[in-house]
Amino acid sequence: MTSRAVSFWLNPQELSFQSGQDLPNLADVVVIGGGITGISTAYWLSRLGLHSVVLERGELSCGATGRNGGHFVFGTNQSFKDSVAAHGVANTLALWNFTRQSAELLKDLTEQHNIDCDLRFNRLAYLAMTPEQAQSLQESCELMMSHGLAIKYWGKQEVERNTQCSSFSAAAVEPHHAQLWPAKLVVGLAKAAQQQQAHIQTQIEVQAVTRQAKEFRITTNQGEIQAKAVVYATNALTYHLLPVLKGVIVPVRGQVVATAPTSQLFDFDWCLSNDTGYAIQRQDGRIIFGGMRWKSPTKEIGLEDDSTLEPLVGEGLKAFLRDTFSSLKEVAIEYEWTGIMGFTADENPLIGELPGRPGEYISAGYTGHGMPVAIAAGKAVAEQIAGSAQTPIPKPFWPERFLLG
Template sequence: MARPYPVPNATIPYWRTELHELDSHRSTPELPQKQDIVIIGAGFAGAALAKYLLEDDSPSSSVKPSITILEAREACSGATGRNGGHLRPDLFVSLAARMQEAGLKAANSVALFEVANEKAVAALVAEENIACDLQQVTTADTFVDQAEAAKIKKLWDVMVRLDCPTLKEVMYHGPEDAERVTGVKDAKVAFTYPAHTVWPYKLVMHILAGAVRAGVNLQTHTPVYEVSGAPDGEGYWALSTSRGVVRAKKVVLATNAYTSGLLPEYDDAIYPARGTVCRVVPKTQAEVKLGSCAVEIQSPASVDCYYGTRPDGSLVIGGAKTTFNDRRNLWYRNYDDSTLIEPAVPYFPAWPGKALAGWEGKEVQMDRVWTGIMGYSADEAPHVGPVSSKPGLYICAGFNGHGMPNVLLCAKGLAKMIKEGCPFSQTGVPACYETGAERLRKISKRNAAPAINRARADIFLKHSYGS
C-alpha cells in the first residue's frame, strides 16, 4: 500500500477563497542547511507550535531557536483548511464513548481539555483581534432514530449521576421538544451546549503570520519525502525534501493524516480518511434554530451529517456518511483530496429541505464542495510527545477530524516539553494523548485481533457505573 503524502491539485474549500499573503510564502529563496527546530506541516498544529516555541517564558534567555516550517503544499491547505468551521468541544457524546473505552477519569480529562482549548482559542482571538468570524453559538447532538435515541437517553441517565463536570453545560431535550429546539425534523432526543463557529484558515494564517514576523522561516511547496533513520554524529536529523536536505536538531511532525508517510511505525496508529464538506446558500431567507448541529445515526458517537452557520446566512454542511460509509475504498486510508466522494455530492443541496423544519421547498445553491483528509487515530486519541527511540523527533497528530478543540493546547504543551525538557505529565495535555512505543504496540495488537461487533452503549450499561 502506498504511503500517504499530500497530492497535487486538491479541491478548493470555501475557507481558501480569500487567500493570505503568506499562502505560498518562502521566507528565503533557498532552504536553510541547519536549524534548531524544523516543523513539518503548516496547519493549525504547525502554526501553534511555532508560536509557542518562540514565546519567551524565561526572561534570562535572549537567544531564540532557529525554526523552519516545511509545508508540502500551500499554508493551511490540509485538514484545518478543509474542515467544517467548528470550534466545538464534545461535552457528552464523545465523553460517553471514551468513558466506555478508557474509564471515567480519562473521559473527564479529555472533555475538560477540549473546553479549555475552546476558551484559549476565544481568548487568543480577542487578545489579538483576529478577524476569523468567531461566533459563539448553541450547538446540538441530535438523534433521529428511535432505537438509538432510547439508547443514548439511557446512557445520559446513567452519566448524570456521575462526576462529569462538562455535563453541567449540557441540556437534554426529549421527544416532546427536541425538534422544536433544534429545528431537525423527527428529532427524538437532543443535547445542546455552547460552542463556536470559525473561519479556520484565517485563524491559522494570523498565527502563522505572527510566527513569521518573529523569525520563523516558512517554506511552502516543499514536501518532505524522508526523515533519516537516526541523527548524525552532530545530533542532526536529515530531512530530504523536493528542494534539498535540511538538517535539524529537533523535528516535529505536525503531519496528521500523512504521519506514516514519514514514520512508518505509525501506520497502524494514524491513518488517512476522506471526508466531504459543502457550503450551501439559500435563495430565500430560511430560519436556522441553532448555530451548529450534528445529526447522529448511532449512539454514542457516529455522526452522519452536521452543519454550521455563517454570518451571511449560508450553511457549511459536512458528513453525508450514509451515502458512502459502506464503500470503504472511498474514504478509508484514502488520501486523495483532489477528487470528490461522488455519492455525497447530491446529498448536500437536498439535505436542508429534508432535514430542517421550515426548509421544505426552499431552493439552495451549492456554492462549493470539497474533500478533506482527516488523520484518524486507531484508539481515538491524538498522538503528542516524543517519538520512541528517536531522540529529537516529536509528534503532534492524529486528531480524528476534531482538531479545533484540541490542537492549540496540545501544541502549547508539546512546545513546553521541547523547550524545557519537562515530562509529559507537566504539559497539561491529557495522559491518554501521550504517544509511545507501548501505545503503538497495543494498537497493532488490537488491529491484528479478530473484529468483535458490539453495541458500545449496551455494554456500558452492564457496568456498575452509577449503581
C-alpha cells in the first residue's frame, strides 16, 4: 500500500489558519479539532459571546470532514426499523428532527455568510441488490410512512428506469438529502467564526488536558492554555486524549474515488442498502463513490493512517462502477483517498458533557454520518457550555450510555 491518498475536497484548498502568531494564554473554551464539529462549535460559542480557541494538529478539515463522500444524509444511521427497535419511536423521530434542524442551520449559515460550498438539496435512493434487501427496504418504508415520514418505494421496473441499470431489485427514496463540498463549508464557517472573535490555529498538537480545580490546562507542542471548558471534537482519535473512550469510539478507514466529469446519470444521490457503497454525482458530472471496506481482510477496522490506499478496496470501488453502469466502463478515476471515521457499537455519536467530568464536552463517534449531525451538535454543545440550552440533544446521543454503569 504505497499509493498516496489525495482527497478531491482538499486539493487545492487554503486550509492553514492562524488567528495570531502566538497561542493565547487564556480562553473560555478550548475546542480540540478543526473539522466541521470543532469549527461549528467555535462558531456557536462565539455567537454566544464566549472566547473560544480551536486547536487543530494538521490543517482545517484535514481529517474525516475533508475526506468523506460529500453527503448530507437526513435521519438515523441505522435503518428506521432498526432504530425504532433499539430506541423506540419517539427517540428515533428525535434523531430525524436533529438532522433536519442541522440541515436548516446549514442552509441559513451558507446564505448568511455567503459560503460557496456547492450545497445542493436533492433526493437519496437506498438501492437493494437482492430480494431480501428489497423486502427489508419495503418494511422500513412502510414503518416510516406510518409515522408520517416522506418516503417512496421503487419496485424493480421503477428503479431500473431511474438508474438505467438492471442490477437493482428495489429502492427506498428519501426526498430530503444534500450534497456539498465539505472543506469549503469548514473554511467559510471558520472565517465567519474568526470575524466573531473565535481564535483558530492549525499545526497545534494537543498533548494533554489536565484538570486544575474548576479549570483546565491544555498542553500543546507550542505552549499551554488555561480554559474554563474543553470540547473534544476529534472523532475517531478521541481516545488518544481520553483513554476511557478506547474501544468506545473505534477508528475505521473509509476509501473514496472520484471520476472524471461524465454525463449526468442520476438526479439523486444513492447508497447501497447493505451499507457497502455510497455515491453522489456532482453538478460538474463527477461521481464521488466510497465504501467497499468488506473487500479488505481487516474490514479497515482499527486503522488510523489516511495517507495510503488499500488496493483491494480501491479495485472493488472501480469494479462496481465499471460492472454496474454500462456508461462508466471506460470512465477515468482522477482521485482516490482514504479517511478515518469513528464508529460506535450502536452507530450513534457521543454528544454533550462527559458524565463525572464537569467542563469536558464531546461530539464524536459519528459512524460515518458526521456531516448531517455536526452543525446542530456544535450549537447544542455551545449552548450547554453557555448555560442557554435551546437545542435538545436526543437521548441516543448522550455519552452516559457508554460511560456510566
